[in-house]
Amino acid sequence: MDPDAMADEDLLVRATTEPAAFEPLVARHSAVLHGYLARRAPAVADDLLSEVWLQAFAHRHTFDAARGAARAWLFGVARNVLARHWQRLARDSGTPPTGEPAGSDPWQAVDQRLDALAAGPLIRCMLAELPETERELLLLVAWENLTPTEAATVVGIPAGTARSRLHRARARLRPRLSDGTLTTLMGELA
Incomplete structure (x- = not known):
């Protein structure tokens, strides 16, 4: 079956044994994930998006279609990458960038x-x-x-x-x- 015609969930499952099946996910979801990151951390959105894809690929085996859609799983990965970014900023500067608890948006x-x-x-x-x-x-x-x-x-x-x-x-x-x-x-x- 053509990977471009496959559902995201099927691609993620397939990507656990066929890494190339992950590529269409990157093409399909990079723009929306970048927008999510750019609205929250515009100066580093490109770097964070790269980290999102690295983490998603490394943890693709943890995706469970029974728990939700692949798109939501990818946004969850992005949210976790963003939270780690804010925590790193807070740790490096000694204070949270917003005066809120470390790791908050x-x-x-x-x-x-x-x-x-x-x-x-x-x-x-x-x-x-x-x-x-x-x-x-x-x-x-x-x-x-x-x-x-x-x-x-x-x-x-x-x-x-x-x-x-x-x-x-x-x-x-x-x-x-x-x-x-x-x-x-x-x-x-x-």
Whole structure:
């Protein structure tokens, strides 16, 4: 069967015995994984993406299709690589880069990359008020176009819990996003 026509899950399983089967995954998912990394650590996104692919290839045997889609597994690998990057930064500098606990998402820089520049401070404050898991779920669904089930796999919680936390995060943001200037952003987060 043509590797380009195979499902991601089948490719990952096949790649455990045929390493060349991994190549189509790189072609299919590099752009979205790079976007995920670039929104969180723009200065080192290219290096982190390389590390994601090295880790994914080295641990391809750990993929279990029964636990979720290959795409979610790859985002989980990316999230782990990113967390190790932040932990390394915190260890090397002696203090976390954001003043948050080591290994947490320095998402304060996210507003610099939002299209709605004027809404940046409001969005930043609103996201800061969300618990880390709710914030990550919301961003994975809104920015990375993952399903709630895939996002649950990425953050390591059950799908039902993810849907509940995602609903809670949206409910917290919805009243504050009702301003007409935030209509586009509200559509993405709602």
